[in-house]
Amino acid sequence: MATRNFSDFYCSLEHTVNCTKLLLGKTDINRNWYTVPMVYNGRTSSLVVSGTPVHRPCGVFPSEKSNGKPTFQPEIHMDFELEMGVFLSKPLERGQRLDINSCRDHIFGFVLLNDWSARQIQLFEMAPLGPFHSKGSGTSISPWIVTAEALELAMCPRVTPQTVPPPRHLTRSEDLDATYDIELSVKIQRNGQSFTVCESNLNELYWTPLQQLTHLASAGEGLSTGDILGTGTISSSRTNDKGEKSGLGCLFERKDPANRLSSVPNDLADTFLMDGDWVVFEGWCRNPETKKVLFGFGTCKGQLLPAVPL
Numbered sequence: 663m664a665t666r667n668f669s670d671f672y673c674s675l676e677h678t679v680n681c682t683k684l685l686l687g688k689t690d691i692n693r694n695w696y697t698v699p700m701v702y703n704g705r706t707s708s709l710v711v712s713g714t715p716v717h718r719p720c721g722v723f724p725s726e727k728s729n730g731k732p733t734f735q736p737e738i739h740m741d742f743e744l745e746m747g748v749f750l751s752k753p754l755e756r757g758q759r760l761d762i763n764s765c766r767d768h769i770f771g772f773v774l775l776n777d778w779s780a781r782q783i784q785l786f787e788m789a790p791l792g793p794f795h796s797k798g799s800g801t802s803i804s805p806w807i808v809t810a811e812a813l814e815l816a817m818c819p820r821v822t823p824q825t826v827p828p829p830r831h832l833t834r835s836e837d838l839d840a841t842y843d844i845e846l847s848v849k850i851q852r853n854g855q856s857f858t859v860c861e862s863n864l865n866e867l868y869w870t871p872l873q874q875l876t877h878l879a880s881a882g883e884g885l886s887t888g889d890i891l892g893t894g895t896i897s898s899s900r901t902n903d904k905g906e907k908s909g910l911g912c913l914f915e916r917k918d919p920a921n922r923l924s925s926v927p928n929d930l931a932d933t934f935l936m937d938g939d940w941v942v943f944e945g946w947c948r949n950p951e952t953k954k955v956l957f958g959f960g961t962c963k964g965q966l967l968p969a970v971p972l
Contacts, residue, residue, distance in 0.1 A: 663749055663770075663807075663888040665706045669878055670745075670777060670797070670892040672700040673869035675822055677897035680915040685785075696826040699869040699877050700894075702792050708801040709890070712774075712962045716800035718937060718969040721783035736969035737780035737799075740935040743895045744848050744860055744911035744943060747775035747803050748871050749888070756884035762834050762876040768885060769875065771807040772844070774943045774962035775892050778802065781914055781934065801892070804962040808947065812957065818843045818950035821866045831880050832873045841870040843950040844959075846896060848911070850930070851940035857926040862898040862909040937968045 672678065672695075682691055694700075710716070719737050724730045751770035754760055760768065777797060784796030819839040827833070834840070841864060848860040864871075871893055879885050898909025907921050915921055916931035935941065943962040946955045 663890070665709060665888045665890055666886045667889040668704040668706045668709065668801070668892070669701050670704050671869070671874050671894035673867050673874060673894040674897045674911065675868040676866075676899045676909070677895045677911060677915065680897065680910070680918060680921065684914065684917055696824075698829065698832070699874050701874070701878065704797060704801070704892075708798050710800055710802055710964070712802055712804050712960070712964065714800070714802065715965045715967045716778050716802070717967045719780050719783065719795065719799035720969055720972065721780060721787070721795045723782040723786040725782065732786065734972070737783055738934075739781035739914075740966060741779040741781050741913045742848065742935070742941045743777040743779050744846060744862060745775040745777050745892045745894060745896060746844065746846075746864055746871070746945070747773040748875065748891045748893065749773065749807055750875075750885055750890070751887055752885075753887050754879055754885035757882050758879075758884065759831070759882060760876050760879035760885070762832060762872060765872050765876045766810060769810045769871075771809040772813060772842075772959070773807055774804040774846075774945050774959050776800075776802040776941060776943055776962055776964060777892055777895075778964070779912065779914070800964065802962055802964045803890075804943070804945075804959050806960050808957070808959055813842055813947065815956050816842045816844060816947040816950065818865055820870055821863070822868050824868065828873065832876055834872070839870070840872055841865045841867065843948045843953075844945050845948055845955075846943065846945045849942045849944075850926075850935070851942060852936065852938070857930075859913070859923065859926055859930070860909060860911050861900070862896045862911055864893065864896055866898045866909070867893060867896060935966050937966055940965045
């Protein structure tokens with residue numbers, strides 16, 4: 663795919679609730695989040711295929727090592743984000759808007775996507791404009807694109823209801839809640855051990871990929887063949903048999919003591935990813951009624967390497 667544009671969304675209710683609490687100390691989400699899908703434009707130079715290592719990035723942020731002074735230094739809280747990528751096929755001319763009832767015609771297929779995130783850099787640079795270098799070190803995607811035709815077998819209604827009626831351009835006359843039953847998991851491999859740190863499903867997003875794509879083209883900027891969008895972190899509110907939240911799609915959300923997972927090392931939410939760690943995503947399309955696995959996406963994996971020396 664010759665990719666000219668990459669946009670990344672912020673569309674999981676569970677993820678947004680957790681991040682709002684951790685970042686702002688409140689539980690109320692901004693009203694605009696419920697009105698339209700939140701999204702920012704990334705850079706295609708960060709895209710790498712599964713198996714490509716990612717170096718710990720350097721950026722500016724305050725730390726204990728720098729006595730609280732913003733300093734250019736290696737990131738200390740490196741994270742993953744569980745997402746899916748949507749590749750586009752049919753272009754849309756600039757100045758036109760996409761009709762949600764025909765947006766599926768523009769989708770070529772889906773891949774697994776890891777939006778590697780440097781959290782300390784992100785916290786320092788994000789306000790008031792948004793993330794930049796914190797998302798630039800790597801965006802890993804699985805090597806095989808599962809086509810839109812194959813995905814039809816896994817089409818299903820959304821699980822998370824939309825509590826506020828969406829605006830007209832995001833309301834389908836048919837299949838309003840159409841999304842896909844794609845079960846996802848994340849493992850971290852460290853020192854010969856493997857820990858499952860997330861189990862989630864694409865159908866638990868608040869905003870569906872069809873709504874995301876329609877909104878992406880709603881201002882008339884057009885679409886290009888080969889473009890990719892990231893669905894945003896796919897966090898689920900599901901719990902395991904111990905009542906622990908097992909569906910959180912990044913380590914940052916586990917900084918909340920209420921979100922710790924006993925099956926992983928206690929310090930994982932404090933150390934984040936360590937040099938040498940492998941992050942491995944897997945995904946399976948399922949029959950929405952029987953939950954039988956139909957086919958998989960392969961793996962999306964990458965190893966975190968030390969920062970390039972300053």
